Amino acid sequence: DVQMTQSPSYLAASPGESVSISCKASKSINTYLAWYQEKPGKSNKILIYSGSTLQSGTPSRFSGSGSGTDFTLTIRSLEPEDFAVYYCQQHNEYPLTFGSGTKLEIK
Amino acid sequence: EVQLVESGGGLVQPGRSMKLSCAASGFTFSNYGMAWVRQAPTKGLEWVATISYDGSSTYYRDSVKGRFTISRDNAKSTLYLQMNSLRSEDTATYYCTTTALYYFDYWGQGVMVTVSS
Numbered sequence: 001d002v003q004m005t006q007s008p009s010y011l012a013a014s015p016g017e018s019v020s021i022s023c024k025a026s027k028s029i030n031t032y033l034a035w036y037q038e039k040p041g042k043s044n045k046i047l048i049y050s051g052s053t054l055q056s057g058t059p060s061r062f063s064g065s066g067s068g069t070d071f072t073l074t075i076r077s078l079e080p081e082d083f084a085v086y087y088c089q090q091h092n093e094y095p096l097t098f099g100s101g102t103k104l105e106i107k
Numbered sequence: 108e109v110q111l112v113e114s115g116g117g118l119v120q121p122g123r124s125m126k127l128s129c130a131a132s133g134f135t136f137s138n139y140g141m142a143w144v145r146q147a148p149t150k151g152l153e154w155v156a157t158i159s160y161d162g163s164s165t166y167y168r169d170s171v172k173g174r175f176t177i178s179r180d181n182a183k184s185t186l187y188l189q190m191n192s193l194r195s196e197d198t199a200t201y202y203c204t205t206t207a208l209y210y211f212d213y214w215g216q217g218v219m220v221t222v223s224s
Contacts, residue, residue: 032208032209034210034211036152036211043111043213043214043215043216044152044202044211044214045214046210046211046212046213049208049210050208055212087151087152089152089154089210089211091208091209091210092209093209094157094166094209095154095168095169096154096157096209097154098151098152098153098154099151100151101151101152
């Protein structure tokens with residue numbers, strides 16, 4: 001199975017700041033990496049797939065980069081609604097696997 | 108608007124069975140692959156099973172293979188997960204999702220399954 005290592009597990013930032021979340025795969029997954037946002041009381045939302053392709057409706061302040069084993073989610077100029085938990089997921093092969101999550105909190 | 112509404116969860120004893128349902132609306136259900144993803148209390152997300160748009164192909168994680176069965180009824184726009192021989196480690200919130208190219212586009216709100224005596 002492809003192990004996904006996500007870091008940091010916790011991140012505190014202020015609105016207006018930029019943050020980056022890392023996701024590393026235990027073997028190459030080409031560019032097949034998705035990012036999700038989890039917020040209390042709301043359905044999980046896909047932000048990015050195939051490493052860098054924004055899902056329809058994802059604000060342009062979100063961006064994804066990387067290939068092979070190393071990937072990054074960057075959020076520029078944080079908005080209040082961006083404080084949430086973020087997960088990465090490899091969609092290259094079965095079993096599909098997720099990172100352990102990053103909780104982004106307001107500083 | 109895409110809507111996925113799970114039902115059928117609750118408390119069940121170890122070794123017993125339970126069947127989850129997911130009613131889909133707002134899109135052409137028969138055109139989409141579907142999946143179940145779960146999340147144990149205070150844990151991360153875990154893929155459980157996927158079924159192709161026409162039900163001809165299914166995929167499972169090893170820990171549920173032989174115990175869980177994913178199925179669908181395209182006439183009713185409904186996805187199912189039959190769970191047999193339930194174990195305490197199956198305790199989780201189960202999410203119904205659409206899936207394209209092995210990622211998960213839309214998610215339901217989830218249904219809780221608790222396996223305990």
